[in-house]
Amino acid sequence: MSKQVAVAGVGMHPWGKGGRPFVEYGVHAARAALADSGIAWRDVDFVVGGETVRNGYAGYVAGSTFASALGWNGARIATSYAACATGAQALDTARARILAGLSEVALVVGADTTPKGFLAPNAGERWTDPDWLRFRLLGMTNPAYFALYARRRMDLYGATSEDFAQVKVKNARHGLENPYARYRKEVAVADVLGSAIVSDPLHLLDICATSDGAAAVVLTSLEYAQRAGIADPVRVEAISTVTPTFPNTVIDMPLLATDHAAGGPPERTFKEALALAAYEEAGIAPDDVDVAEVYDLSTALELDWIEDLGLCKRGEAEVLLRAGDTTLGGRIPVNPSGGLACFGEAVPAQALAQVCELTWQLRGQATGRQVEGARVGITANQGLFGHGSSVLLAR
Amino acid sequence: MSTTSTPAVAGWFTTGDEPRLVASRCTACGTLVFPPPPPEAASFCRNPDCDGEQHEPAELSRLGRVWSYTDAQYQPPAPYVPTTDPFEPFALAAVELPEGLVVLGQVAAGYGVADLAVGAEVELVVETLYEDESGARTTWRWKPVVELGEEADQ
Ligand SMILES: [Zn+2]
Numbered sequence: 001m002s003k004q005v006a007v008a009g010v011g012m013h014p015w016g017k018g019g020r021p022f023v024e025y026g027v028h029a030a031r032a033a034l035a036d037s038g039i040a041w042r043d044v045d046f047v048v049g050g051e052t053v054r055n056g057y058a059g060y061v062a063g064s065t066f067a068s069a070l071g072w073n074g075a076r077i078a079t080s081y082a083a084c085a086t087g088a089q090a091l092d093t094a095r096a097r098i099l100a101g102l103s104e105v106a107l108v109v110g111a112d113t114t115p116k117g118f119l120a121p122n123a124g125e126r127w128t129d130p131d132w133l134r135f136r137l138l139g140m141t142n143p144a145y146f147a148l149y150a151r152r153r154m155d156l157y158g159a160t161s162e163d164f165a166q167v168k169v170k171n172a173r174h175g176l177e178n179p180y181a182r183y184r185k186e187v188a189v190a191d192v193l194g195s196a197i198v199s200d201p202l203h204l205l206d207i208c209a210t211s212d213g214a215a216a217v218v219l220t221s222l223e224y225a226q227r228a229g230i231a232d233p234v235r236v237e238a239i240s241t242v243t244p245t246f247p248n249t250v251i252d253m254p255l256l257a258t259d260h261a262a263g264g265p266p267e268r269t270f271k272e273a274l275a276l277a278a279y280e281e282a283g284i285a286p287d288d289v290d291v292a293e294v295y296d297l298s299t300a301l302e303l304d305w306i307e308d309l310g311l312c313k314r315g316e317a318e319v320l321l322r323a324g325d326t327t328l329g330g331r332i333p334v335n336p337s338g339g340l341a342c343f344g345e346a347v348p349a350q351a352l353a354q355v356c357e358l359t360w361q362l363r364g365q366a367t368g369r370q371v372e373g374a375r376v377g378i379t380a381n382q383g384l385f386g387h388g389s390s391v392l393l394a395r
Numbered sequence: 396m397s398t399t400s401t402p403a404v405a406g407w408f409t410t411g412d413e414p415r416l417v418a419s420r421c422t423a424c425g426t427l428v429f430p431p432p433p434p435e436a437a438s439f440c441r442n443p444d445c446d447g448e449q450h451e452p453a454e455l456s457r458l459g460r461v462w463s464y465t466d467a468q469y470q471p472p473a474p475y476v477p478t479t480d481p482f483e484p485f486a487l488a489a490v491e492l493p494e495g496l497v498v499l500g501q502v503a504a505g506y507g508v509a510d511l512a513v514g515a516e517v518e519l520v521v522e523t524l525y526e527d528e529s530g531a532r533t534t535w536r537w538k539p540v541v542e543l544g545e546e547a548d549q
Contacts, residue, residue: 121474125474127404128433128436132474133404133430134499135471135472135473135474135475136403136474136475136476137403137404137524137534138487138499138500138501139467139470139471139475139485139487139501140467140471140487140499141467141471141472144465144466144467144487147465147466148462148463148464148465148487148489149463150465151463151464151465151513152462152463152513155463155512155513155514156513196468197468198468198469199465199466199467199468199487200465200466200468200508201465202465246441246442246443247495249497251462251489251497251499256429256430256498256499257429257430257496257497257498257499258496258497258498259441259496260418260426260427260428260441260494260495260496261495261496262425262426262427262494262495263495264495
């Protein structure tokens with residue numbers, strides 16, 4: 001039995017800080033994805049919403065909210081929440097029903113309206129909640145965690161602040177022509193190094209903003225796509241949403257400590273395991289990958305992901321960066337969309353936005369940022385509490 | 396330290412001249428967890444191969460090595476409690492203990508990122524985090540262990 005499903009259509013709402021209700025963004029993206037697929041809303045039999053936790057009850061039942069806003073059509077609904085991996089988990093839910101033969105056409109939507117500044121915990125005193133305790137007892141913000149990983153790259157592998165700045169310069173250039181990107185402006189190394197240090201060694205321009213945005217994907221069975229006349233669709237080859245394996249020895253946001261590794265570190269880290277599960281599920285090797293969209297919450301994290309995805313050996317991502325291998329036109333372009341550097345993070349939409357971008361790349365429709373001849377693409381992201389994902393697409 | 400100082404959180408560290416973090420240890424397999432669950436809470440062992448549910452306090456080593464470090468140059472949002480106005484940056488370190496855990500903590504007052512390096516030795520100290528109506532509330536912090544003679548050079 002085929003384990004593939006077709007990406008029949010993708011759509012996005014431009015990222016920004018418009019402050020409009022998340023539902024508006026989501027419906028805009030959903031209609032764009034449906035139009036792209038040529039499939040009527042009436043024919044969608046399953047809707048999965050990516051939950052937003054910052055927009056009240058409507059956000060908690062996002063699948064229902066989007067289905068209702070599109071006009072009740074009797075479809076089944078589900079809502080997923082998996083922090084930064086929310087969109088991928090929603091996609092996996094849709095894929096599972098399709099592969100089980102229980103659904104034929106699924107619409108997956110993620111949208112968010114986010115507050116300004118640091119993402120802070122919800123109000124109230126919660127002495128048993130690690131996400132509350134890390135602020136109360138340590139003042140440990142998200143950028144502080146990113147900075148810990150960045151500092152390790154410097155001390156262990158000789159990364160420099162200039163390397164991190166070059167990631168931003170590259171991604172800013174990649175995003176210039178992307179109509180969905182929030183920031184479309186060239187950035188120079190001096191701009192990054194001249195911006196304020198937030199958490200040493202990371203500067204303000206090393207760290208992604210939070211944004212409003214929406215992305216949607218229409219998935220169908222391969223048979224349905226064929227019947228609908230969608231020739232040679234992009235296929236979902238794998239969706240990995242594996243959890244860490246004990247002991248998780250890399251300190252994860254928002255925790256205060258790692259697991260206890262009495263017998264030394266495990267064979268692979270959580271992020272390495274996320275990618276490996278995708279490769280194994282698809283029967284695709286890192287050498288086969290033409291393009292990657294990774295979660296550059298910070299510039300330095302992009303370098304970590306390149307290694308976690310097996311695109312080079314541990315400690316060698318700076319070599320790729322400096323050689324221009326990860327730039328458009330290079331051996332393995334990373335974040336041709338411009339990445340989070342150009343988008344800012346819209347949590348429930350972000351993993352779906354990665355899939356949208358790779359779909360356009362594999363179809364040859366990424367005007368102004370096209371990776372020539374791309375046939376295989378991979379995404380990666382990681383969120384709080386053991387959530388993460390990696391999606392492999394091919395055409 | 397004033398006599399009214401109390402830990403900001405109960406049961407996570409000991410006080411006195413040689414303070415230590417207190418983890419919980421599974422009585423079946425010895426797996427350590429920090430922070431420890433509240434005494435009244437159920438504690439299911441984190442080790443996927445262990446069905447232990449009993450745990451006991453276990454003091455951790457006072458000395459560890461820096462896994463990584465950073466600082467906060469902007470005031471973190473609430474529930475962080477600011478203690479100075481204007482805000483003064485503070486350093487943070489993730490420290491690998493000989494038992495096999497990495498534990499985050501603020502860095503002792505007066506030390507910044509320039510005093511830290513991956514792999515450098517640090518020791519646990521207890522310092523005031525903030526003050527409330529009950530007096531000083533203390534927390535654990537990591538203090539660089541400066542080799543004799545080095546301090547004079549700095
Ligand atoms: Zn146990």
